[in-house]
Amino acid sequence: xxxxxxxxxxxxxxxxxxxxxxxxxxxxxxxxxxxxxxxxxxxxxxxxxxxxxxxxxxxxxxxxxxxxxxxxxxxxxxxxxxxxxxxxxxxxxxxxxxxxxxxxxxxxxxxxxxxxxxxxxxxxxxxxxxxxxxxxxxxxxxxxxxxxxxxxxxxxxxxxxxxxxxxxxxxxxxxxxxxxxxxxxxxxxxxxxxxxxxxxxxxxxxxxxxxxxxxxxxxxxxxxxxxxxxxxxxxxxxxxxxxxxxxxxxxxxxxxxxxxxxxxxxxxxxxxxxxxxxxxxxxxxxxxxxxxxxxxxxxxxxxxxxxxxxx
Numbered sequence: 001x002x003x004x005x006x007x008x009x010x011x012x013x014x015x016x017x018x019x020x021x022x023x024x025x026x027x028x029x030x031x032x033x034x035x036x037x038x039x040x041x042x043x044x045x046x047x048x049x050x051x052x053x054x055x056x057x058x059x060x061x062x063x064x065x066x067x068x069x070x071x072x073x074x075x076x077x078x079x080x081x082x083x084x085x086x087x088x089x090x091x092x093x094x095x096x097x098x099x100x101x102x103x104x105x106x107x108x109x110x111x112x113x114x115x116x117x118x119x120x121x122x123x124x125x126x127x128x129x130x131x132x133x134x135x136x137x138x139x140x141x142x143x144x145x146x147x148x149x150x151x152x153x154x155x156x157x158x159x160x161x162x163x164x165x166x167x168x169x170x171x172x173x174x175x176x177x178x179x180x181x182x183x184x185x186x187x188x189x190x191x192x193x194x195x196x197x198x199x200x201x202x203x204x205x206x207x208x209x210x211x212x213x214x215x216x217x218x219x220x221x222x223x224x225x226x227x228x229x230x231x232x233x234x235x236x237x238x239x240x241x242x243x244x245x246x247x248x249x250x251x252x253x254x255x256x257x258x259x260x261x262x263x264x265x266x267x268x269x270x271x272x273x274x275x276x277x278x279x280x281x282x283x284x285x286x287x288x289x290x291x292x293x294x295x296x297x298x299x300x301x302x303x304x305x306x307x308x309x310x311x
Contacts (some may be wrong), residue, residue, distance in 0.1 A: 005278040006306040008144045010230060011296040013248060014138055016286045017266030018058040021256045025056075029227075029259040039256045040249075042289040048093050056094040058267040060087060061136035063292070063299070065158065069143050070302040075154040079226060081112035081161050094189040094263075096132040096229075098123065102162040107275075108251020112161055114256045114279055120164040129167045131234040138271040139180035141162065142303040146272025148196070151176055163231070167202045171231045174205060175268070178239065182275035184229035190216075208236035227260025237265050242272030248281040252288045 024032045024039060032039060042052040064083040068076060081103075086259025088095060090101045098119060105115035119254035120128050137155055144151035155176045156169040162167070174193055181189030191213055194206070200211075214220045223240050226233040237255060245251040248270075256262050274282060279297075285295055 001072060001185070001276045002117040003183050003185075004224050004301065004304050005280060006116040006185075006275050007145075008279035008297050008300040009248070009274025009276070009277065009282065010138050010179060010183070010271050011062070011300045012141055012287060012290070012293065013252070013270035013272075014062060014267045015055055015059045015270070015292065015296055016274075016282055017255060017268070018135075018263050019053050019054045019290060020026045020056050020252060020286065021262030021264070021266035022050065022054060022056050024256065024259070024268045025262045027259050027262070030258060032240065032259055032262075033258060036050040036309025038253060040253055042221070042286060045139065050093065051290065053286075055292065056263050056292070057092055057096065057099070057132075058264050058291070059296075060092060061132075062101075062139055063295070065136060066139040066296075066299040066303060069139055069306070070134045070299055073306060075140075075150075075155055075158070077154075077161065079114055080158060080188070081106055096130055096233075099132045113157075114208075118161050119162070129165040129231050130163065130229050131171075131261065131264050131268070132229075133161075133163035133168050134171050134175060134231050134235060135267050137176060138156050138179060139299070139303055140172075141176040141183065141221050141275075142300060143306050144176075145180040145183050148180070165231075167205055169236045170197075170201050170205050171276075173197065174209060175235060175272075178269065181274050184305065192241060203269055204232045205235065208232050209239060212239045212243060213234075215240070225258065227258040227262070227265060229261045229264065230261055231262075234261065234265055234268055238272055239269030241248060243277060245273070248277040249274040261290050265269060 023043040024046040044052040102119040157174040177193035241251040251273040255266040
């Protein structure tokens with residue numbers, strides 16, 4: 001499988017997971033099972049009352065990043081922050097609390113490189129490390145797949161626009177390192193990423209990722225997955241579903257069936273599964289429901305062709 005196929009899988013897998021999970025967001029696993037059985041088709045209505053195949057803030061914010069990278073040919077955080085603000089002003093039906101608060105600060109005149117930090121410092125533990133930057137950061141893995149140093153820097157800086165907690169910043173770094181390794185065909189991408197990042201990772205991020213490695217190696221029988229919006233548990237769930245399954249479809253469906261923050265958990269899983277299995281492994285019946293399918297494919301190609309390399 002070539003890298004371009006995997007790159008398309010990243011962005012389209014993210015959107016598929018997002019749209020599949022959107023109608024059952026905030027539902028319990030039991031409620032999803034009782035009403036829908038196993039969610040294998042794009043559903044209409046449900047949470048947020050949108051048509052089948054509708055994406056949420058997960059994909060919309062990733063699009064802001066991908067468009068900026070494609071149009072500018074490089075990471076321009078001020079431009080990305082401005083795109084986030086304009087998106088917020090458009091009145092999205094779904095936007096995270098911390099994201100909204102940080103972007104409001106920028107609207108009110110705070111610099112883009114201070115607003116996220118200020119919001120983090122003003123937030124209490126338990127509400128200061130959400131998954132709102134993790135869900136959108138995958139485009140950096142495609143654009144900077146051959147430049148790990150820059151990829152890490154932009155992943156952190158982009159996260160900090162709205163989510164400055166070290167767990168959020170380094171969660172994005174680890175996620176994008178795994179994606180980049182998968183784009184290159186590495187069959188042990190998480191292990192390689194952990195070895196590379198070493199002691200830089202916050203303990204909670206490292207522990208969560210190491211538990212997935214232990215499960216894959218047969219050293220433990222289970223991983224205590226959770227379905228909240230906490231960046232650590234979302235990252236762990238995405239890694240688990242994408243790296244331990246036999247197909248992209250199974251990975252994304254299993255993520256949705258966890259309940260809770262279904263759109264984001266499935267979006268993170270979808271990006272990883274898309275990188276692992278390639279865009280052709282994503283069901284056509286899902287892809288055909290995505291109104292932004294062509295743009296996502298085009299952006300994936302543009303980011304792939306940019307091919308940033310370490311200086």
